[in-house]
Amino acid sequence: MAAGVAAWLPFARAAAIGWMPVANCPMPIAPRDHRKRHDELIILNVSGRRFQTWRTTLDRYPDTLLGSSEKQFFYDEETKEYFFDRDPDSFRSILNFYRTGKLHYPRYECISAYDEELTFFGIIPEIIGDCCYEEYKDRKRENAERLQDDQDDNKDCKLPNMTYRETMWRAFENPHTSTMALVFYYVTGFFIAISVLTNVIETVPCGATPSQKDMPCGERYTIAFFCMDTACVLIFTVEYLMRLFAAPSRYQFMRSVMSIIDVVAIFPYYIGLVMTDNEDVSGAFVTLRVFRVFRIFKFSRHSQGLRILGYTLKSCASELGFLLFSLTMAIIIFATVMFYAEKGSSSTKFTSIPASFWYTIVTMTTLGYGDMVPKTIAGKIFGSICSLSGVLVIALPVPVIVSNFSRIYHQNQRADKRRAQKVQKARLARIRIAQTGSSCTGFLQSKRNDLLNELLELTGSEEEEQQLNKGMSLLESQHHHLLHCLEKTTAHEFVDEQLYEQNCLETTIQSYTSHSPSFSSQDGPIGTCCTRRGKMNSPLPNSSLPLQPSHQQGSLQELSALHIQCGDKLPHTTSRSSLNMKTDDVGLINCKGSQITTAIISIPTAPSDTTDGGGLHGPPHINTTASSNVIKVSAL
């Protein structure tokens, strides 16, 4: 029950008078208001700023500091006010929570300070209203990430008991962890650079000797380049094998992009080794050498920027693909147009539409090589249109990539928010449980407590009863009383779901094997409501399950019942009419030293040693005698 409508509880209870003529049973007694006093203003002095509110406003949330007796610790006798040495600005939103029932998160507030205030005043942050909750969660996540980053920076401390393999992996992933790792990092980087450089220089024509024509350096200094290549590939191979050995999940490592690049970088060399110097395959061999350029991608292990770029391009792939598609459309259109426009002119370069593709691309990208130019007037017109539209085409990719980059960035945040939404559902579920817990399950729980209560009312003194009721505020007890009245009006009880399922099962069993009158369905509301139901699911604290042999009947129907054993005997047998009163009031007067046990009895019970057996037939009837002193409160 939202405390915001706590003010309407008196109205709801007054409206309950409308049920009274319909009800056939007497109503339970209303909870007494022990602390009946006029509503008074409370002064809350928070670091000098005085807030005032009604006492009942604060009492709406009894499980917080201000709503419970915990605030008595802060009471100042001389000034008659409650003094809190906390931030007055944050206190504003906290007090508004009591007033309106909604907790808001002010944007200017620091998230950790706000959290501290909430914890101090005993308010769980999940209650923050939907209007402010996203902001709160975002800020909290940023804070957590910042803390995480700080922690990551400090993570370089070597954990004890790390296996050699784990150490190696850590060294590979974070080169800054140890000097060995750093050395290794720089050495591999150096060799990558060397390898790329040799690939490049290989093709440069070296100084021409008068005897030979200009040949590239690679052919001149074959041995030197071969040695260099071998050395690099050896280093790369060793590095790859070491990474493979150290990887925690070898399969995943082999699937990763970086390892594929490594493999592609060193493979051509080995293929070249095994291949003989055959003329036929030398062409293919040359092609393979192209793959050596992939070694430059190994730099991405060393450069964060390269990785981000790669990731951006990868995620922009669909947009770039669409861009390419629209470009292709435009190219085809213009190429067709140019071809047919230039068809007439003689010795034209536009021999076919695919040949015109080249012209269109060069013109649209504003390159304009000039190797193909239109000669006819129509061709020139369309050519100019083509180049003008090409400008537009150039303008498109840049914002697309930029917007994609920002979209990717926001998408990351949205992914986190989506994760948060799953948490949000969990949060809503938690809030629902917390709020309805006080009404639904709280009510069911309090009914179980009621039985204990009544017993203690006889035996114990007022303190014990108050001890049990300590958790429940007056508001809650009044609300429970209202629900209790509804139960009595309709002569049905609230139960939780599993009990309901159980009962459904039982009634179906009943319908099968009832050779004795089934009570639950035939008894009208008059009969059923006048018995005290004590169907317990959870065992009571000092319960035992005595299976008294007299009750072991071979019937499938079972009831759970409450045995209240009284030490003393009851003075008289209770009849049905007085049962109405007694079960609601304390029908177990003069019962001292009681002990509640649960037992399973089966129906129909022939008159067993307890004389209550007869009470199960027809209108329930509780008899007690001196001998047994067991009052069976049946669940029927």
Next chain:
Amino acid sequence: MGAVVGTLTMGERTKGERRRPSRDKIDDDFELSIVCHRPEGLDKLEAQTNFSKQELQVLYRGFKNECPSGVVNEDTFKQIYAQFFPHGDASTYAHYLFNAFDSAHSGSIKFEGFIMALSTLLRGSVREKLTWTFNLYDINRDGYINKEEMTDIVSAIYDMMGKYTYPALKTDTPKQHVDAFFQKMDKNRDGVVTLDEFILSCQEDENILRSLQLFKNVI
């Protein structure tokens, strides 16, 4: 009457927006006039009802907190009432309650109507309470309660219990309940219950009399 009607229209309409044929629902809500209602003076209300000044203050503060505009319409009423019965569906019964409170059938309850009804329910005589209850049951206000009306009311009450009850609710449980009710109340067996029959029967039943006094100290 000290009622002041303040009309506030919110939402500016520019030319561009006029072009839009379909407006968002939020705009519609904003463009509704918000009527503020202020109740009569405290002294007058105190004279008309059986509440003391403090009690009226407490009641009005709660009322105004939930309904800042000063009036309760049926949806808000249903929402508020449903919060007290989370197990089942309280909307039907809340509808009947709303009609009982809204004696003028204006579609909204003002504070005065609210207070008058509460005064009858909490501080009125037995006869007044029973008359109010009779008006609650008599849905069409024809002076008679017939079986259909009673069945509607009882079904609405059973709806509030929800699904998970013990023993399980059967479809004819309300009907049985209504039959038992008519058995008790309809003295001349003519199929309807009049006000006098109702009051007479209730006064004969001790349980009912006792339960009517149950909520004396609610405020």
